[in-house]
Amino acid sequence: MALLLPLLTALVMCSCGPLGSLGCDLPQSQGRLSRKTLVLLDQMRRVSTSLCLEDRNDFGFPREMVNGSQLQKAQAVSVLHEMLQQIFNLFHTQRSSAAWNTTLLVKLRTGLHQQLQHLETCLEQAMADEDSARVIDNATLALWRYFWRIRLYLREKNYSDCAWEIVRVEVMSSFSSSTNLQEKLRSKDGDLGSP
Template sequence: MALMLSLLSALVVLSHGHGGSLGCNLTLNHDLVSNENVVLLDQMRRISLSLCLDDRKDFRFPQQAVNGSQVQRTQAISVLYEMLVQTSRVFFTEQSSAAWNTTLLHQLLTGLHRQLEDLEPCLVQDVGQAESAAGKDPTLAVKRYFLGIRLYLKQKKYSDCAWEVVREEIMSSFSSSTSLQEGLRKKDGDLPGLTLN
C-alpha cells in the first residue's frame, strides 16, 4: 500500500511539473494547491486543541518576514520557498508518519513538493537580486521560527498534543504566507519574469 501511494504521488508530481519551462510562471494552480494544503492540515486534526492548553506555545511567527508590504519584492519568493521547505522538513519525519493519517500526510507532502517545484524557477531568477537587496535576509527569521517548532516537538517527545499545537501553528503560518502571495500578485509588474494569473 505504501509503495502504491509513493508511485501515485510520483505520477502526480510528474504530471504537474513545468515540462522544462525555465520561466517563472505561477498560475492559479499554485494557489489551489496552497489552499488544498490548508484543507489537508485541517483534516489531519486528531484531537481537540482544547485538550492541549498546557502545551500551547508562542512560536513567535516572523510576521515581518511574510508581510508582503514590508518584504523586499525580490525576497518574497525566497521567503515563500523557505516556508514550504521548512514545513516539509517538519512533516517528513519518522515521528510525523507515526502521528498522522498516512494518506493525508502523503497528500500534504505531495502538495508541498508541487508548490516548491512551482517556485523553483522564480527562486533562481531572484537569487542575484535578493543577494544585492539591502537589509536583513527574512528567510533567516523563517528558519529560526521552524527550528523553534522542531525543538519544541523534540522537547515534548512528539506527543499528540505537541503535534496538534504544531499543526495549528503551521495552518496559521500558511494563512500568513497566503497574504504574502497576494502581495506578490499586486506587485506582479515589479517582479521581472513573475507572472501570476
C-alpha cells in the same frame, strides 16, 4: 553549533534569492495548491485543541517577514519558498509519519512539493542579484529560527499527540500568512514595496 552554521548557510543558499523586478509570476495553480494544503492541515486534526491547552506555546512567528507590506518581490518569493520548505521538512520526518494519517500526510507532502517546484524558476532567476541576497538572509534566518523552535518544542514534548496538534495549528496559522503573501505576488497590482 559549529555544525549548524554550514547547514544554515547551505539552507539559505538553496532556499532564498532575490527576485527584484524579474518577470516571474506564480501560476494560478499555486493558489489552488495553497488552499488545498490548508484544507489538508485542517483534516489532519486528531486531538481536540481544547485538550491541549497546557501545551500551547508561542513560537515567535516572524509576522513582519511574511505580511508582504514592506517586502520587495524578491524577498517575498524567498520568504514563501523558505516557509514551504520548512513545512515540508517538518512533515517529512519519521516522527511525523507516526503521528498523522498516512494518506493525508502523503497528500500534504505532495502538495507542498508541487508548490516548491512552482517557485524554483523564480528562485533560479533571483539568485543572480547578489545585492538583495543580503537583505533576504535576515528573513530566511528568522523563518529558520522559528521552525527550529518548533522542532525543539516537539522534542521537549516527546512528540506527543498534543504537541503535534499544537504544531499543526501553528503551521496552519503561519501557512495562512504565506498564502496572503502568495496572493500579493500573483496580483498584477500587488506592490510589495519599492524595488
